[in-house]
Amino acid sequence: MSIPARFHDGLTAEVQAVDLDFETVGAVGTLVIRGLDHGEIARWPAEILFALPGRKDELRLGAIGQPDGARVVVQGHEAVARVLATIPQLTERRHQQTGREIRLAVTATVALVAVIAAYLYGVPLLASRIVTVVPPAWEQRLGETVALQMEASLDGEAGFELCDDNPDSLANQAIARFGNEVLAGSGSPFELDIRVVKSDIPNAFALPGGQVFFFSSLLDRARTPDEFAGVLAHEIGHVAYRHGMEQLISTAGTGALIGFILGDMTGISVAAGLGATMIDARFSRDAERQADAFAAQVAQRMDFNPAGLADLINRVGVDDEFARALALLSTHPLTEDRKAALEALSRQRPTGLRPPFTTAEWSAIRDMCKIPHN
Template sequence: MAIPARYYDGLVSSAQDAELRYEQDAGGALVVLGPSGAELARWPAGALHLVPAPRGEIRLGANGVADGARIVVRGDDYIGRIRATLPLLTQRQEQERGRQIRLMALSTLALAAVIAAYIFGVPLIASRLVQLVPPGWEDGVGQTVASQIEASIGGDAGLPLCDADPESLANRAIARFAQAALADTNAPFTPDVRVVRSDIPNAFAVPGGRVYLFSALLDAARTPDEFAGVLAHELGHVVHRHGMEQLVSTAGTGLLVGFILGDMTGISVAAGVGASIIDARFSRAAEREADRFAARVAQRLDFQPWALANLIGRVAQDSDFDRALALFNTHPLTEERLRDLTLLGQDRPSGLEPPFTEAEWRAISIMCRR
């Protein structure tokens, strides 16, 4: 007895009423007959496969026919007859389900591997990846990050600089110190130190050579050694490109993709990370490198690198915990670091030039006072 069905030839959207007949000759074939008994299609049994269908319906497709060609059968009795006549359909369905499960498992493992590489792999090799970044591109990325930071600090009013005159005694002294610190380092960036009004005692460097020092930290510095120590430390982050390393760790492979695609401004990956740089904590290795750089600067200029530890420790003991959080959290003063800073301050040459004259330090110390 023939099985009633609906036949879609894949060429037009309308369906035709049809009947199905199975012929066992030559490997078997499913024959589709029209209302007049004319043969509409003949699909070899070996080419048949199941197509996803709602409950109470079975849909058949075949390899080598037009896309969209379907045979639709409704009714549990008719569906049972088809499955009994063509047991390979069920076997192929199970095989396809197993293939999809394996594919999903492999996709999940691949995704997990990508996530693991992003979270663990990229930060581990960030210092090496930074060497692939041209300094000119880092400078462009730094400008993007800096614009975000300055917008978050100053808003529409602009960056609240303590002293906007670059030719003032304080600014000229700070610029001279920064240039002297970077002398003989082959650093590709021109240092740009900006002292900003803020109640948060913090200092940080961004990619490309710009350093921000908040007025609350300057007010907390009691000696030129403490100020010179924190400034030399931040310039050490500039020389070793730790800001770019932090950005690579944060943005991951997207930063390198941006480089490959020619995004030389870094807007596609730097957007939204400016504010996070303020509270970013460098690795212990990066902090050690910056401390050692400050110690090397202290070999040429007369200040004690361990004075930085005094400043960090004093800020950490501030009665206002929220103010203390910034510098102490981003520059943690571990016992190991305190010991290293103390050792770095020993055996310094005599007869060194001080980093600032008395007049310069007096101008620096009051530059943020209204």
């Protein structure tokens, strides 16, 4: 008894109503496809048949060596059961195919989990080790690229406007001298480039390669030289430990690793979008603690209170919601443990040290961005 089906020849869009018969000659079985006029359309040996994905109570059969779209479609639970009973090899092959699909799905899932785990945990763990072999020249060029992107993201194509573009001014000379004294003895391969720029966002950044940005809005909120010196020393600590490069490797993940392997740490493939990423990124807790400890060590050589950093971060956070979302409290979260550690470190300072800035220098720094005195 024939089994009704539909036939697609794989060459045209035509769908033919057909009847299926199964003939056996010796041990060889053949599926015979006939039109409703009983004319033979095709003969498919059983050993070349395979099942294709289909809906419930539907069996789709293809054949090796036939056009890709060639198939026979059998519908209905009873008709499908008759075909499977007549050609038992199909049931075995369906089980094999299902097993392969399950194994493929499991393998793909395991691979995806491994990639995600490597991205979330492996790359950040390796970043601190990878950064030690990144050539300083590469890091400097990458930092320049990121700085340009950051300027464009925050202030448009015009970039940042320096509060004081005269490198020989009293304020710039004082800041440069302070930076050099802070970095002295750290073994850092970089020369500092500290820029005080006009911005409504109260924040400060240390970028790869030695660039440090201090925003005028944050300077406006600094009430004492200690607060300014504490933040600046903290950011220079990030430079000394190369935390910016470490952060970019962690953020860029595989792209940065490929760029490092290929010797391209400045191309678009690695650097694109990292300026905006650095604006919103925060260093790890370990990196923040390292930078805090670095600032405290500097305070033992120069007479400023490292706890001023905590005071300024805390004040910025309560000023307004804008500052809380986009400024120092967001990128440099002040935990209770961190605040307590800074206060403890401040108590260890020796007395009788030379202040980092004279009264005249601090006054000039405060006037850099035309900030009125309190």
